[in-house]
Amino acid sequence: LALLNRLRQAIPNHEFVLHYQPKINLANGDIIGAEALIRWNSAEGMVSPGSFIPLAEETGLIIPIGVWVLETACRQNRAWQLAGYAPITISVNLSSRQLARGDIVEQVEQVLAETGLEAQYLELEITESVMASDVEKSFALLTRLRLLGVKISLDDFGTGYSSLSYLKRFPVDTLKIDQSFVRDLATSQDSAAIVKAIISLGHNLNLTVLAEGIETEEQFQFLLKSACNEGQGYLMSRPVSHQHFELLLQR
Numbered sequence: 001l002a003l004l005n006r007l008r009q010a011i012p013n014h015e016f017v018l019h020y021q022p023k024i025n026l027a028n029g030d031i032i033g034a035e036a037l038i039r040w041n042s043a044e045g046m047v048s049p050g051s052f053i054p055l056a057e058e059t060g061l062i063i064p065i066g067v068w069v070l071e072t073a074c075r076q077n078r079a080w081q082l083a084g085y086a087p088i089t090i091s092v093n094l095s096s097r098q099l100a101r102g103d104i105v106e107q108v109e110q111v112l113a114e115t116g117l118e119a120q121y122l123e124l125e126i127t128e129s130v131m132a133s134d135v136e137k138s139f140a141l142l143t144r145l146r147l148l149g150v151k152i153s154l155d156d157f158g159t160g161y162s163s164l165s166y167l168k169r170f171p172v173d174t175l176k177i178d179q180s181f182v183r184d185l186a187t188s189q190d191s192a193a194i195v196k197a198i199i200s201l202g203h204n205l206n207l208t209v210l211a212e213g214i215e216t217e218e219q220f221q222f223l224l225k226s227a228c229n230e231g232q233g234y235l236m237s238r239p240v241s242h243q244h245f246e247l248l249l250q251r
């Protein structure tokens, strides 16, 4: 309860910040995007999203927090564009609860209008569990978001249990291969086979494929050879502050 009371105050107290992790074009190393990841700088120290996001989801606080994240991320991306950097896509994680509310399309439209960011430079990351909860409703909302021009990526892909027949007609642009498969690439033939299978599945469906959790040069080379399009992970960069990310854009 103490944590929950503090969490309620975190927005008014300006205790949240976003960190940004670059997404790289594996073939040429260009930064093509950034995933926004929330950090809570509470009076009692940093609290990891792994512990407060579930609480925020249970209590509904994820709704105002989600709006804050969306606004802050879009405003930051627009600021980088206005500063003259080559445009990148900003990716924001969405909880199923944010889709369940039903007004996510209006929220996104409003934030894009407010911040002046073009829809093509915003991507929403959802997990497979989102489509499992209410498929028809998720389909409808994601389709409307894509009509706005927003991109959709399927996060942690391979860990859920989505039917592959959904995927064929699911309104999605990118598959994000879950980091567990990437981590075990060198030691597990099964993981290597799964990664290759996801890449060819994605490409056959005309999707971009991104691998997350790349930590070693060996993993990087495997993914490059396997024609994975994009990558993200500590090998390239940890999630960093907006100031630090701007230094990465300058290189």
Ligand code: G
Binding pocket: 036, 037, 038, 048, 049, 050, 053, 069, 093, 094, 095, 239
């Ligand atoms: O940022 P990592 O560093 O610790 O993130 C832990 C978990 O929290 C991940 O599953 C990530 O998707 C989730 N997360 C991080 N930021 C956000 C956010 O802004 N919104 C939601 N819904 N989840 C987030």
Ligand code: G
Binding pocket: 021, 037, 093, 155, 156, 179, 212, 213, 214, 215, 232, 233, 234, 235, 239
């Ligand atoms: O659930 P989602 O995929 O949105 O969460 C991304 C999480 O992965 C964040 O907690 C982020 O800090 C973490 N992360 C990003 N790159 C790496 C990496 O190379 N290795 C590990 N172990 N974690 C990573």
Ligand code: MN
Binding pocket: 035, 093, 125, 155
């Ligand atoms: Mn994510």
Ligand code: NA
Binding pocket: 155, 156, 157, 176, 178, 179, 212
């Ligand atoms: Na993920």
